[in-house]
């Protein structure tokens with residue numbers, strides 16, 4: 001079996017800008033390849049071919065030594081994202097090596113694929129995609145994934161761009177009432193280089209989302225979050 005992992009980015013330490021451990025100091029390892037094609041994907045370079053020359057096939061040991069080079073002793077938490085890292089069997093070696101070194105491991109995935117190593121993840125975010133993405137959720141697969149995992153290690157996070165997305169989010173929340181549930185502001189301007197403009201724009205959207213959830217009697221245990229890193233660094237990569 002191929003023990004190498006296709007890596008596009010290794011960066012940090014930075015804050016986890018999203019979801020269940022927002023604000024946590026973490027390093028990121030971003031793998032290439034995704035089974036989805038969300039129209040608003042802010043990391044489309046992982047699957048659209050535009051960064052294919054930057055993909056590096058690395059072993060877990062090579063990734064660990066780059067993490068150490070970048071972060072020194074200033075981290076104990078690594079987030080694996082993509083793309084969809086759940087496409088890759090070889091991530092199991094990385095999770096094991098990080099744990100052997102006393103590092104906690106988080107995963108960002110959309111919940112379309114299962115791998116056994118997902119059981120070992122400490123903070124696992126499942127982010128099924130709302131209608132605005134143009135993707136279809138395989139709820140049988142999501143049911144099966146959630147049934148295999150421990151409730152205190154997982155969360156659901158739905159990115160919301162509009163009312164239809166919020167209805168979808170509600171449906172997901174109702175299907176899995178015991179899983180900590182987050183809605184996140186969608187960034188609909190992933191091209192702009194003006195962080196000041198983006199910030200202002202996204203704050204208005206955050207307020208809109210807060211108001212919607214506050215009024216909704218079916219969303220009394222929902223946490224409403226911005227995608228924090230975009231409010232600080234805008235659309236910059238590797239932060």
Ligand SMILES: C[S@@+](CC[C@H](N)C(=O)[O-])C[C@H]1O[C@@H](n2cnc3c(N)ncnc32)[C@H](O)[C@@H]1O
Nearest residue numbers: 040041042043082083108109110127159186187
């Ligand atoms: C780039 S994805 C990679 C992991 C995995 N493929 C997934 O979607 O969960 C990481 C997170 O960014 C979110 N995301 C992607 N594009 C976004 C956008 N334009 N605005 C807000 N969140 C976005 C995704 O929903 C996901 O929660």
Ligand SMILES: Nc1nc2[nH]cc(C(=O)O)c2c(=O)[nH]1
Nearest residue numbers: 015016017018081108229239
């Ligand atoms: N700071 C920061 N937080 C993040 N949370 C999820 C990210 C991702 O792209 O998966 C991400 C990211 O790219 N940067």
Ligand code: SF4
Nearest residue numbers: 034036037038041083
């Ligand atoms: S599932 Fe994640 S990486 Fe894949 S296209 Fe959607 S947002 Fe992008």
Ligand SMILES: [Mg+2]
Nearest residue numbers: 018042043081
């Ligand atoms: Mg991101």
